[in-house]
Amino acid sequence: MQPVFGYDEEVAGWAGAQLGVTFQRPFKAMGVVDGETLCGAVIFNEHYHGGNIEMTLVGPGMLTWRVQKAIMQFSFVHCDASRLTARTARRNTIVRRLLPKAGFQFEGVQKRYYGPEKGDDALCYVLFREHAGKWLET
DSSP states (O other): OEEEESOHHHHHHHHHHHHTOOOOSSEEEEEEEETTEEEEEEEEEOOOSSSEEEEEEESTTTTOHHHHHHHHIIIIIISOOSEEEEEEETTOHHHHHHHHHTTOEEEEEETTSSSSSGGGOEEEEEEEGGGOHHHHOO
16 A cells, blocks of 8 residues: 555545545545555544644555554645544454554543434544654665
8 A cells, every 4th residue: 555645536436435425625635546446544634733633534444554653754844733533433352453553552531522412432542753753764
């Protein structure tokens, strides 16, 4: 899988269709392609709050080494963020297992963030720039 930039609208449209949402500007998008097929996306919400970037991951196998490195380089080098935030639904056990493996720390719960059920709670994870060292080495 290869990360690609420069197709923000197309990638966000694809990701939104997968999730049943529409992404609102401002955002940047990174597509993940397998050959010539778009198979994943990372949407970077650029509403900065003290250097925070929130990201949305869409697609299977999104946390490969190459994709993780591109995410970290974009967030911490290109955008000069101090932290990267990811949320996932409580019921999304795959992402809940993968984020800590990528260096993210559990930060807290936002109850009923995605809907009325307990499984709709958002679990928040954070990665601080100082903990992203291995991803930022060239």
